[in-house]
Amino acid sequence: MSSFASMSENIVIIGAGQAAAQAVQSLRAEGFDGPITLVGDEAYPPYQRPPLSKAYLLGTFERPRLFLKADSYYAEAGCDLLLNTSATAIHRAERSVELADGRRLPYDKLLLTTGARVRRLACPGADLPGIHYLKTIADVDGLQAVFQPGKRIAIVGGGYIGLEVAAVGAKRGLDVTVFEAMDRLMARAVSPGISAFYQAEHEKAGVKLRLRTGVEAFGGDGKVEWVKAGGETYPADIVLVGIGVIPCDELARQAGLGCEDGIVVDQNARTGDLHIWSAGDCTRHVGREGHAIRLECVQNAIDQAKHAALAMTGKPKTYSEVPWFWSDQYDLKLQIAGLARPGDTLVQRGDPAARKFAVFHLRDGKMAAVEAVNAAPEYLIGKKLIAEGKPVDAAKLADTSIPMKTLG
Amino acid sequence: MAQKYRVTYIEADGKPHTIEVAEGWSLMEGAVKHLVPGIDADCGGACACATCQVYVAPDWADKLPPKSDMEETMLDFAPDVKPTSRLSCQIRMTAELDGIVLHLPKSQH
Numbered sequence: 001m002s003s004f005a006s007m008s009e010n011i012v013i014i015g016a017g018q019a020a021a022q023a024v025q026s027l028r029a030e031g032f033d034g035p036i037t038l039v040g041d042e043a044y045p046p047y048q049r050p051p052l053s054k055a056y057l058l059g060t061f062e063r064p065r066l067f068l069k070a071d072s073y074y075a076e077a078g079c080d081l082l083l084n085t086s087a088t089a090i091h092r093a094e095r096s097v098e099l100a101d102g103r104r105l106p107y108d109k110l111l112l113t114t115g116a117r118v119r120r121l122a123c124p125g126a127d128l129p130g131i132h133y134l135k136t137i138a139d140v141d142g143l144q145a146v147f148q149p150g151k152r153i154a155i156v157g158g159g160y161i162g163l164e165v166a167a168v169g170a171k172r173g174l175d176v177t178v179f180e181a182m183d184r185l186m187a188r189a190v191s192p193g194i195s196a197f198y199q200a201e202h203e204k205a206g207v208k209l210r211l212r213t214g215v216e217a218f219g220g221d222g223k224v225e226w227v228k229a230g231g232e233t234y235p236a237d238i239v240l241v242g243i244g245v246i247p248c249d250e251l252a253r254q255a256g257l258g259c260e261d262g263i264v265v266d267q268n269a270r271t272g273d274l275h276i277w278s279a280g281d282c283t284r285h286v287g288r289e290g291h292a293i294r295l296e297c298v299q300n301a302i303d304q305a306k307h308a309a310l311a312m313t314g315k316p317k318t319y320s321e322v323p324w325f326w327s328d329q330y331d332l333k334l335q336i337a338g339l340a341r342p343g344d345t346l347v348q349r350g351d352p353a354a355r356k357f358a359v360f361h362l363r364d365g366k367m368a369a370v371e372a373v374n375a376a377p378e379y380l381i382g383k384k385l386i387a388e389g390k391p392v393d394a395a396k397l398a399d400t401s402i403p404m405k406t407l408g
Numbered sequence: 409m410a411q412k413y414r415v416t417y418i419e420a421d422g423k424p425h426t427i428e429v430a431e432g433w434s435l436m437e438g439a440v441k442h443l444v445p446g447i448d449a450d451c452g453g454a455c456a457c458a459t460c461q462v463y464v465a466p467d468w469a470d471k472l473p474p475k476s477d478m479e480e481t482m483l484d485f486a487p488d489v490k491p492t493s494r495l496s497c498q499i500r501m502t503a504e505l506d507g508i509v510l511h512l513p514k515s516q517h
Contacts, residue, residue, distance in 0.1 A: 029445065048452050065433060070441040077443065302450060326456055335456055376456065376478070380485045405484060 009034040011312065012097055012107040014087045014251065015114035016040025018048065019280030019301035021068040023111055024079050026309030036079040037105060039097070041086040044137060045074065050298060052140045053164040054328045057147065058171065066137065090255035092273055109312050112252055112263060112271075112278040113305065116245035116296060121156065125218030130225075131239040134161055146238050149173030154227045154236035156215050158185040160327045161242030163198065167329040170205040177236075178207060179229045181214040188244075189325070191340060191359055194371050197352045201330060245296060247282045260284055262294040268316040269308035277312055279304035288320040289339070299324045322386045335376065337383035338369030347394045349378055349404075358382065365391045381408035413506035417444045417462075420514040429501045435510060436460040436497035446512035453497040455479060458486040459516035460496045468508050472499055488513050 011027065013020050016038055024036055040046070047066040055061035074081050082099075089098040096104040118133040120126065132143045147153075151174050155162045158180030169176040180187075184195035185202075202209060213230035218239065220226060227234045247262040257271045258264040262284030269277045269285070280301040287293040300323060307319040324337040332355065340361045350357030358378035361369035366389055370382025381404050385392055396402055412428040415438050419425070429438030439447040439460075448459035455478050464472065469492060475483070479498045483489055496510065 028443075050452060064430075065437060067441065073442060298452070299450070326451065333456065376481050377485070379456075380458070380482075 009108040010106070011036045011109045011111065012105050013038045013111045013113060014097060015112060015248070015280075015282070016042065016044075016046050016081070016083065017113060017115045017280065017301065018046060018068065018298055019113035019115070019305040020111075021046035022302045022305035023113065023279065023309050024074070024077055025069075026306045027312065028077050030309050030313040030315065032309075032313050033078075034108075036077075037082060038074070038079055039082045039085050039087055039099070039105070041084065042136060042138070043084055045069065045071070045081055045083065047137065048298075049135070050326075052137065053134055053161050054168065056137075057140055057144060057165065058168045059144070063137065087251055090251060090257075090276070092255055092276070095275060108275065110276045111308055111312070112276065112282060113280050113301075114248035114251060114263075114278075114282045116247050116281040118241070119244045119246050121215065121241055121243065123215060123217050125220070125224070128218050128220055128224040130220070130223040130237070131218060131241060133241050134165065135245070143238070143240065147172065147174065151175065151237040152177070152235060153238040153240060154179065154234060155240045155242065156227075157242040157244070158182070158187075158209065158211070159242055159244065160186065160189065162240065163202065163329055164327060165240050165242065166202060166207045167205065170202075170207050171330070174238075176207045177210060177234060178202070179210045179213050179215050179227070181212070183212050185209070185211075186327075190334075190336070190371055191346060191361070193346070193348065193352070193359055194334070194373070197373065198329065198332075198334075201332065205330060245281065247284075247294060249282055252276075252278065252282075260292070264292075265304075267307075267318045267320070268311040269304050269319060270311055277308040279308045285319065287339070288322070293339070295323050297323060297325050322383055324383060331374075333374055333376075335372045335379040336370065337379060338367070338386045340369040340371075344368055345394065347397050349398055350375060350400055360392075360394075360397050362392065362394060367392050377404035381405065384408045411503070413501055413503065414508075415439075415501070415505075416507070416509045417446070418509065418511045419446050420512055431501050431503070433501050434497045435462065435499045435501065435505075435508070436495070438501070439496065446516070447496060448516040449497060455482055455495065455497060458482040458495065461486040461489070461493055461513050461516060462496045462510040463490055463492045463513070464494050464508075464510060465492065468505070469494075471504050471508075486513075487515060487517065 046068045096106045155178045215229045217228040249259040252263040253259040263278040284294045303321040327334040344361035347360040356374040358372040358375045367385035372379035410430040416426045425444045451457035
């Protein structure tokens with residue numbers, strides 16, 4: 001290594017997802033001109049995951065469009081891509097990353113964007129062929145091969161992934177049954193009114209919903225043929241499991257970095273090691289409301305990566321962006337900003353029957369979160385009001401005769 | 409491979425970037441996949457964030473499909489909107505648009 005560290009500094013990024021692509025772009029935009037090496041264990045450079053369970057599965061969004069950057073981008077940006085490569089250890093004392101083939105990559109600064117992996121079922125028969133998960137391009141390609149009209153698909157989990165696949169399945173003419181252990185859909189993510197609205201929409205599309213129904217076992221001769229849930233047996237040709245994700249924090253944990261269901265980072269996306277930052281689904285940070293949170297979303301991947309790049313180039317800025325999420329099911333665009341909490345005062349604007357409405361969550365007289373269905377103005381103004389933190393008028397928010405734009 | 413056509417994106421300070429965009433892709437995708445700064449497109453093209461605004465000169469604007477209600481609504485929330493504003497995620501590349509010139513706003517937020 002040169003002794004002129006500031007002139008020859010290099011950055012290694014582990015994990016090649018949305019946060020990594022953003023970090024490369026932001027590091028260059030912030031003026032970092034040293035070498036960047038991006039290590040990813042999939043066969044592909046960073047790509048968008050949100051379309052995987054939506055348009056890509058439906059077949060209306062072709063694979064090249066998934067990639068976040070053009071093939072030529074990384075070379076042009078001076079970023080070395082090491083794909084199909086996993087990192088096996090971080091040697092913090094000598095500042096290097098060990099790869100599966102034994103090679104060691106020295107770093108001056110390290111960014112961990114390792115993301116999350118799917119949570120797997122452990123019930124009897126859970127390893128039978130025909131049971132699918134959805135996280136990667138390879139996962140969807142495997143599912144697509146059997147995702148044909150008339151097939152019976154059992155979906156385990158009524159969250160975003162399960163319901164997006166259910167919507168695509170219904171559209172494609174599959175026979176869809178969703179099993180959800182809780183008493184309502186998307187229970188972790190949305191308020192009860194939104195759950196009820198989506199339940200009705202799925203039922204209208206012919207999706208069979210089995211709420212309060214946990215899956216107990218799978219069985220079949222050489223491949224999955226039935227699902228046992230709530231004491232009953234359901235025949236199935238395909239099973240898709242969408243029951244959440246687990247942060248990929250093993251590498252960090254083994255290296256002695258603080259981890260609590262996610263790599264713990266500060267508001268500049270830095271870990272407890274002065275040379276190591278982390279961003280995206282794999283992290284846990286203190287959110288704008290003062291609680292330690294782990295976010296699984298594009299927004300956090302983008303914004304936290306931007307903040308990591310700022311800090312890594314010596315311009316740290318406190319990360320306090322409002323989290324946002326979206327889900328596409330049928331012709332319904334669900335957009336959410338902020339984090340709702342039990343006890344929030346709910347204010348509805350618009351009529352669910354018109355398939356265009358919003359639910360605002362007020363806390364201490366201020367906007368805390370917004371859930372909008374086909375209601376972009378409500379979403380955008382709601383998000384702005386959350387960021388501003390000023391008192392809001394519940395009666396006006398509920399009054400659709402007052403244009404949304406005048407309320408922000 | 410799909411046919412590709414040229415698009416020139418001009419940053420607010422006048423710096424041009426000419427790149428090739430495949431037929432059927434959006435003009436937003438062309439920018440974000442290359443090193444063109446000035447189009448954020450946080451939502452990935454879902455018409456859900458209004459951070460991919462461009463200004464289209466009138467002679468090119470005539471060749472574009474009209475704005476959908478959704479695009480009109482979202483544009484209402486973009487900064488520095490002008491009569492020539494469009495959301496680049498809603499414009500698909502076609503042979504007719506070969507050579508189109510798009511001007512970028514100073515900021516998308």
